[in-house]
Amino acid sequence: MQPQRRRPGAGFTALHLVQPVDGGVARVVLDLVEAQLEADVRVAVACPGEGPLAAAAARLGAEVHGWRATRDPGPGLVREVGQAARVVRRVRPDLVHAHSAKAGLAGRLAVRGRVPTVFQPHAWSFEAVGGVTGRLAGHWERWAVRWTDRVVCVSDAERRTGERAGIHASWSVVHNGVDVGRFGSADGPSGSADMADTTAARAALPPLAALPPGTPVVLCVGRLCRQKGQDILLRAWRQILLQLPRARLVLVGDGPDADALRAAAPPSVVFAGAVPDTAPWYRAADLVVLPSRWEGMAVAPLEAMASGRTVVLSDVDGARESLPPGHEALCLVPPEDPPALAAAIGALLRDAPLREAIGRQGHQHVLSTYDVRQTARAIADVYREVASVPRPERREPIPQ
Structure with missing residues (x-):
């Protein structure tokens, strides 16, 4: 018998794993954090310490965990995955929400389906690079959907770009919003x-x-x-x-x-x-x-x-x-x-x-x-849908 999943609200824990610490991605994350805290969700944010995101999330009342990660993949990836896995074990979230390509890469490698996982690309990584790197990025996104309960795109066009790249995911389109x-x-x-x-x-x-x-x-x-x-x-x-x-x-x-x-x-x-x-x-x-x-x-x-x-x-x-x-x-x-x-x-x-x-x-x-309040409600609906799906009994362990 599967254990009952907690729904977003009091007693629910969401972990945002974020690499970009400024710009539009940081603004989207902070707006979600604020709305989720107002809904009595326990919110944790794991991100690099430099830049405004960590301090702003802490001021809002979120738990902030340092995650040393660069924008680009490289030799530090193994360390980044290990750090992300340690944060997940420490926070014990009901859901992991990974923002951007690097967080989507490291977060899904760290969790590997053990925890409900939402990935939000905020623009596809394979659009940013060409050649071998771009092909590898597209291959990864097609492969990683096995560890992704929902891919959230911020526009229908972004979803269509993913589909044209051969990514067969469970999709939600949630437009960005502003205050x-x-x-x-x-x-x-x-x-x-x-x-x-x-x-x-x-x-x-x-x-x-x-x-x-x-x-x-x-x-x-x-x-x-x-x-x-x-x-x-x-x-x-x-x-x-x-x-x-x-x-x-x-x-x-x-x-x-x-x-x-x-x-x-x-x-x-x-x-x-x-x-x-x-x-x-x-x-x-x-x-x-x-x-x-x-x-x-x-x-x-x-x-x-x-x-x-x-x-x-x-x-x-x-x-x-x-x-x-x-x-x-x-x-x-x-x-x-x-x-x-x-x-x-x-x-x-x-x-x-x-x-x-x-x-x-x-x-x-x-x-x-x-309106950002519409965005927050739509993300809450995504969390509710993802968290209510029973998890398979056998999942790969989170790396130690």
């Missing part, structure tokens, strides 16, 4: 961008405080890395300056490509670095751009739209789903196409009434579709 109160409150109930509010937001941010009134400001929020495509944006930016020489581009975030991007950037580009709160930066911007090479569904555009700002996105997984219907022609461009990106940005910067109308529509779209 619409936090990002949508400053500009009033409509979420529209008001000149006085924008000016006040800029005055409170030292890198923008001295800008003359009416200066066009384009914002890109994301880790400074190849995935997010800031190098593509810099190539487009030189074309934009030919049309709008007073414009300013602000890059919020840090990452491995920071030095190379600084070396390639003209003086009109502001590097703000990593910031504790992105909301004021959205309010200070006229337009928000994310020229990613690949995504699952990026969080930054949702935050921007919640703030009433129009977005321009590369047409990668999740981008179309994040936009209101009918915005694709104006707000989507082909990936890795600087001229198309420059044309879209320039057209929207020159047409303030159109930009503001799109911003209002985007705000209402996010309020109705991408």
Whole structure:
């Protein structure tokens, strides 16, 4: 007779195994942690100690366990798997939720089906690399579903990408969400961008405080890395300056490509670095751009739209789903196409009434579709379904 599994709520323990400690993945994890703690779930987070995630999760009230893991697979994998297994034995979770490729790799090797396991890729690893490494990543994902009770994708497009790669999993699609109160409150109930509010937001941010009134400001929020495509944006930016020489581009975030991007950037580009709160930066911007090479569904555009700002996105997984219907022609461009990106940005910067109308529509779209509370409820439903399935009596042991 199988033991009864505990359901999410009081007495249920969820362990989040996470490698990225900043950016959108960290934001998604923290939103889930907060919602689960409010539902009386015992929440543990295992992640690297550097970066904001560990401290923020501890402030919310989660148990935090150090997990020294790098983003890429390598010789440290055996140690990372062993550490993950020790955390699992210490926490004794009812469910393990592994976020991103590295956590999905190490976590599933550590648990090997002994504990209900949810894997959330947050964009597929095999999209990030080519050649032999990409083929190995795809092979692993196809093989690892044997130890995966549910794969959670943040967009239908991300799920379809997995299916095209031959991954035959039990799927759930749970869109990312944002705290619409936090990002949508400053500009009033409509979420529209008001000149006085924008000016006040800029005055409170030292890198923008001295800008003359009416200066066009384009914002890109994301880790400074190849995935997010800031190098593509810099190539487009030189074309934009030919049309709008007073414009300013602000890059919020840090990452491995920071030095190379600084070396390639003209003086009109502001590097703000990593910031504790992105909301004021959205309010200070006229337009928000994310020229990613690949995504699952990026969080930054949702935050921007919640703030009433129009977005321009590369047409990668999740981008179309994040936009209101009918915005694709104006707000989507082909990936890795600087001229198309420059044309879209320039057209929207020159047409303030159109930009503001799109911003209002985007705000209402996010309020109705991408509220983080809906995301938390959907994940709770996934946990409930996964935890209620009887476990096979014979499972591989968790490594010592």
